[in-house]
Amino acid sequence: MSQVHPGDTTLVHDLIGIGFGPSNVAMAIAIREHNARAGGQEAFDARFFEQQPRFGWHRGMLIDDATMQVSFLKDLVTLRNPASEYSFLCYLQSKGRLIDFINHKNLFPLRVEFHDYFEWAAAKVDDLVSYGHEVVGVAPVARDGAVDHLEVTVRSGEGLEIHRARNLVIGTGLRPLVPDGVERGERVWHNSELLSRVDALEGTSPSRFIVVGAGQSAAENVAYLHRRFPRAEVCAVFARYGYSPADDSAFANRIFDPAAVDEYFTAPGSVKRRLMDYHGNTNYSVVDIDLIDDLYRQMYREKVLGTERLRFLNVSRLSEVKETPDRVRATVTSLVTGEETALDADVLVLATGYGPADPLGLLGEAADRCLRDDEGRVRVERDYRVATDPALRCGIYLQGGTEHTHGITSSLLSNTAVRVGEILESLLDRGLKSASDEARTVADGTGTGAR
Numbered sequence: 001m002s003q004v005h006p007g008d009t010t011l012v013h014d015l016i017g018i019g020f021g022p023s024n025v026a027m028a029i030a031i032r033e034h035n036a037r038a039g040g041q042e043a044f045d046a047r048f049f050e051q052q053p054r055f056g057w058h059r060g061m062l063i064d065d066a067t068m069q070v071s072f073l074k075d076l077v078t079l080r081n082p083a084s085e086y087s088f089l090c091y092l093q094s095k096g097r098l099i100d101f102i103n104h105k106n107l108f109p110l111r112v113e114f115h116d117y118f119e120w121a122a123a124k125v126d127d128l129v130s131y132g133h134e135v136v137g138v139a140p141v142a143r144d145g146a147v148d149h150l151e152v153t154v155r156s157g158e159g160l161e162i163h164r165a166r167n168l169v170i171g172t173g174l175r176p177l178v179p180d181g182v183e184r185g186e187r188v189w190h191n192s193e194l195l196s197r198v199d200a201l202e203g204t205s206p207s208r209f210i211v212v213g214a215g216q217s218a219a220e221n222v223a224y225l226h227r228r229f230p231r232a233e234v235c236a237v238f239a240r241y242g243y244s245p246a247d248d249s250a251f252a253n254r255i256f257d258p259a260a261v262d263e264y265f266t267a268p269g270s271v272k273r274r275l276m277d278y279h280g281n282t283n284y285s286v287v288d289i290d291l292i293d294d295l296y297r298q299m300y301r302e303k304v305l306g307t308e309r310l311r312f313l314n315v316s317r318l319s320e321v322k323e324t325p326d327r328v329r330a331t332v333t334s335l336v337t338g339e340e341t342a343l344d345a346d347v348l349v350l351a352t353g354y355g356p357a358d359p360l361g362l363l364g365e366a367a368d369r370c371l372r373d374d375e376g377r378v379r380v381e382r383d384y385r386v387a388t389d390p391a392l393r394c395g396i397y398l399q400g401g402t403e404h405t406h407g408i409t410s411s412l413l414s415n416t417a418v419r420v421g422e423i424l425e426s427l428l429d430r431g432l433k434s435a436s437d438e439a440r441t442v443a444d445g446t447g448t449g450a451r
């Protein structure tokens with residue numbers, strides 16, 4: 001059992017952030033900018049914990065030619081504060097590439113470049129974060145029946161530490177999904193592991209890869225493996241007839257606007273479902289049209305030359321996977337005829353998507369005080385604060401896991417800058433209100449003055 005370091009028992013942070021991906025980096029920047037404006041007066045004290053040893057944004061998928069699916073103007077700050085010194089344009093300026101980027105006439109930078117931007121921005125606020133620190137539990141601290149702060153248990157190389165906060169912001173991201181009955185292994189990867197595992201194949205002359213899935217990550221994996229291993233066959237397996245293009249047309253793109261969050265939040269459940277049905281193809285199970293065209297062109301060229309290495313097993317599903325030390329055998333079943341095809345491969349990549357982690361999974365007893373809707377989903381207010389029983393006075397805010405209440409931007413970058421501004425406003429507003437209530441009740445002699 002690791003030793004627990006109780007830390008400074010008197011220190012209660014205004015905010016603890018769990019996870020330090022783009023969402024909470026943007027949160028830290030919004031707080032830093034607020035504190036700079038406010039001076040010492042209303043300075044807000046925040047601490048973030050990130051389990052990775054250093055900043056990393058989906059490193060396993062930083063394929064060198066992959067581009068962003070969102071305009072660079074939807075960076076960590078610009079939609080909240082276009083004059084921010086933490087913008088992508090300021091990053092470009094600091095790297096001496098601003099004019100080269102402008103000449104490129106491109107809204108969608110390489111993912112590698114945006115990762116570098118995120119790292120640059122995260123480094124500017126790294127005094128607010130502890131890397132290599134995984135949050136493993138949260139417990140409410142009750143006094144006279146009310147909970148005014150939460151104890152957060154954090155695991156690091158040193159053991160367990162306890163920290164305290166009046167508010168939490170949970171930005172722990174998505175989890176890789178694999179099909180039921182399939183287990184990851186040495187030769188069965190989720191695409192999120194691609195780059196961390198693929199180098200080990202160098203020098204082994206793989207003869208076949210299987211990539212399951214029809215979304216952007218699946219298509220990127222097919223193209224990458226085909227290019228990197230020029231002697232290997234790459235088999236794409238998916239239930240669709242073919243890859244479908246992402247709808248990134250201007251009107252549809254408005255579903256990612258800040259105003260769409262207001263409308264989605266207010267809309268009745270049936271309208272919410274309809275909007276997701278209409279516009280799910282802006283993000284889910286779709287592929288950039290340029291990549292679709294490249295793959296088709298490649299497949300056709302190989303047909304003409306008689307050197308086919310790209311195979312598409314469409315209208316099919318993966319029905320069985322067996323891994324041995326030197327191969328993986330996949331059974332692929334046609335959804336049309338039921339015919340089964342056995343494929344032996346060096347590696348099978350599951351590009352089968354990501355799902356939200358249970359946002360309250362870490363909260364332990366505090367989760368029992370969070371309210372749920374009729375379908376058992378977490379109830380979240382417009383300011384991204386989880387609705388709780390009144391005795392829990394701490395704020396628990398979600399960045400992610402709010403698609404059912406706030407819409408499609410929940411797990412994306414499009415609305416991050418605006419969302420963190422709204423969360424900060426809520427924290428300040430509710431914090432100040434409770435401080436003035438407290439002052440009033442203390443002056444009236446009616447309150448305990450606890451905060």
Ligand SMILES: Cc1cc2nc3c(=O)[nH]c(=O)nc-3n(C[C@H](O)[C@H](O)[C@H](O)COP(=O)(O)OP(=O)(O)OC[C@H]3O[C@@H](n4cnc5c(N)ncnc54)[C@H](O)[C@@H]3O)c2cc1C
Nearest residue numbers: 019021022023050051061068069134135172173411412413
């Ligand atoms: C390959 C790929 C490409 C994408 N490209 C785009 C794009 O172009 N445009 C777009 O809008 N969206 C894109 N997305 C969607 C993606 O969700 C967002 O880009 C972004 O990662 C959301 O940021 P986040 O901080 O909420 O979550 P994440 O980036 O997932 O960060 C969460 C962080 O929390 C940490 N963490 C988790 N649990 C704990 C814990 N218990 N304790 C401490 N730390 C913890 C994780 O280590 C991680 O660093 C992409 C997703 C993938 C997988």
